[in-house]
Amino acid sequence: MNPTEYLSANDARIHEELFDFLRIPSVSARSEHAKDVARGAEWVATSLRNAGLDAKVHSTAGHPVVVGEWRRAGAGAPTILVYGHYDVQPAEPLDLWQSPPFEPTIRDGRIYARGSVDDKGQLFLHVKALEAHLKTRGTLPVNVIVLAEGEEEVGSEHLAEFIESHKDLLRCDGVIISDSAMFAPGLPSILSSLRGLAYFQIDVRGPSGDLHSGSYGGAVVNPAMALARILATFHDADGRIAIPGFYDAVRDWPENVRAQMRALPFTDEGFRHEVGAPALGGEKGYTTLERIWTRPTCEVNGLLSGYTGEGAKTVLPAVAMAKVSCRLVPDQDPKEIERLMKAHIERVAPKGVTVTVTHLHGGRPWRADLDGPLFDAAKRALKAAFGREPVITGEGGSIPVVGDFQRILGAPVLLVGFGLPGENAHAPNEWMSDENFVKGMRAIAELWDEIGKGR
Numbered sequence: 178m179n180p181t182e183y184l185s186a187n188d189a190r191i192h193e194e195l196f197d198f199l200r201i202p203s204v205s206a207r208s209e210h211a212k213d214v215a216r217g218a219e220w221v222a223t224s225l226r227n228a229g230l231d232a233k234v235h236s237t238a239g240h241p242v243v244v245g246e247w248r249r250a251g252a253g254a255p256t257i258l259v260y261g262h263y264d265v266q267p268a269e270p271l272d273l274w275q276s277p278p279f280e281p282t283i284r285d286g287r288i289y290a291r292g293s294v295d296d297k298g299q300l301f302l303h304v305k306a307l308e309a310h311l312k313t314r315g316t317l318p319v320n321v322i323v324l325a326e327g328e329e330e331v332g333s334e335h336l337a338e339f340i341e342s343h344k345d346l347l348r349c350d351g352v353i354i355s356d357s358a359m360f361a362p363g364l365p366s367i368l369s370s371l372r373g374l375a376y377f378q379i380d381v382r383g384p385s386g387d388l389h390s391g392s393y394g395g396a397v398v399n400p401a402m403a404l405a406r407i408l409a410t411f412h413d414a415d416g417r418i419a420i421p422g423f424y425d426a427v428r429d430w431p432e433n434v435r436a437q438m439r440a441l442p443f444t445d446e447g448f449r450h451e452v453g454a455p456a457l458g459g460e461k462g463y464t465t466l467e468r469i470w471t472r473p474t475c476e477v478n479g480l481l482s483g484y485t486g487e488g489a490k491t492v493l494p495a496v497a498m499a500k501v502s503c504r505l506v507p508d509q510d511p512k513e514i515e516r517l518m519k520a521h522i523e524r525v526a527p528k529g530v531t532v533t534v535t536h537l538h539g540g541r542p543w544r545a546d547l548d549g550p551l552f553d554a555a556k557r558a559l560k561a562a563f564g565r566e567p568v569i570t571g572e573g574g575s576i577p578v579v580g581d582f583q584r585i586l587g588a589p590v591l592l593v594g595f596g597l598p599g600e601n602a603h604a605p606n607e608w609m610s611d612e613n614f615v616k617g618m619r620a621i622a623e624l625w626d627e628i629g630k631g632r
């Protein structure tokens with residue numbers, strides 16, 4: 178039996194195991210789920226051991242990190258590290274799910290569950306591809322490390338430190354990650370960039386308590402209005418970010434990469450339809466894909482102030498709060514952006530309120546060098562599994578650790594994802610295409626062979 182035949186022969190059991198994994202509500206953001214996150218880590222370690230790797234659960238100041246190892250290819254052979262995350266986003270609002278988030282179900286060829294595609298399904302397909310090799314051939318062409326973390330969805334706050342302090346354990350010649358999507362169904366994709374992130378909370382405080390808006394309004398500065406004025410200074414009329422210095426470190430994108438982007442099958446109208454908005458909008462002078470993949474943003478993620486219940490209440494609120502995140506592109510530095518943001522807010526904040534800006538989390542942007550044996554092997558493996566040449570795509574989202582892998586371990590990172598547009602990651606009714614799960618396992622099993630041939 179070869180690895181592909183093994184995956185087919187064990188298809189039912191593999192799906193049962195995936196469903197067990199998806200039943201664990203490993204929500205990293207919620208302290209009441211800390212035990213479930215720990216259970217998720219143990220589950221991954223057990224699954225790695227069953228696949229034939231050694232595995233250990235390392236505790237950190239946050240959620241645990243799981244490290245699996247198979248090093249019998251020997252000291253002369255290269256080492257490849259596979260990264261994924263076993264934590265998931267909160268499932269709320271629950272009433273919008275067609276089936277409960279932690280009771281996985283297949284409908285219309287889609288595996289519905291929180292974490293199905295982000296990232297449990299994609300992490301698990303790697304474990305099964307390794308298992309297929311180790312159970313059929315008893316060996317792999319290279320040494321393999323699997324690193325699974327439980328804090329990706331809350332900013333990977335302790336992971337860089339873990340990598341720094343376990344450099345010897347994690348030293349490798351390349352990193353493979355499946356935590357992204359294909360550009361379109363049937364179209365395998367290699368990701369060439371991720372945006373970084375700088376996330377803040379802005380708190381505006383005015384009077385010591387809520388006030389009658391008739392008795393006091395007009396004579397006391399309203400924190401909600403003050404916050405609105407601050408937020409309104411973030412962009413100019415062309416959709417450009419108006420925070421001084423914000424673009425200083427932004428590098429231009431190579432023209433050949435922009436040309437590849439324009440060649441992808443994409444229409445604004447199709448995209449508009451997918452998001453269900455009356456019209457698209459963004460920074461002047463850039464196409465939609467360029468806006469998402471190559472340009473930084475500054476977005477409000479949440480707003481809170483005053484009375485938001487039924488009907489009318491005449492009140493002048495004492496406080497207002499906004500959650501704001503900037504997506505960053507090479508070579509913007511999240512710490513520098515935070516500094517610029519704080520200085521800007523200090524300058525524009527109206528008198529009569531106090532404004533505080535609190536750091537929530539940050540991550541560096543990343544752009545790939547798309548050559549070398551790992552990428553060539555990936556192109557061949559994806560072609561074999563999907564019957565089509567892969568396309569090179571960009572991404573607007575962030576995986577904070579990717580920049581750290583490059584910086585701390587000096588290893589090239591290959592991002593091959595098996596999600597699909599519309600997969601509802603972070604939203605109700607998250608799903609992963611079952612076909613992609615199965616083909617993803619095969620593609621990765623193929624990838625290990627191709628990495629072997631390249632040696």
Ligand code: BES
Binds near residue numbers: 329356
């Ligand atoms: N898997 C995503 C990153 C991603 C998003 C890749 C979209 C491809 C397409 C990851 O789990 C994620 O959600 N990252 C967060 C990072 C944040 C919580 C620090 C993000 O991008 O918001």
Ligand code: MN
Binds near residue numbers: 262295296329356
């Ligand atoms: Mn993810």
Ligand code: MN
Binds near residue numbers: 602
């Ligand atoms: Mn995510």
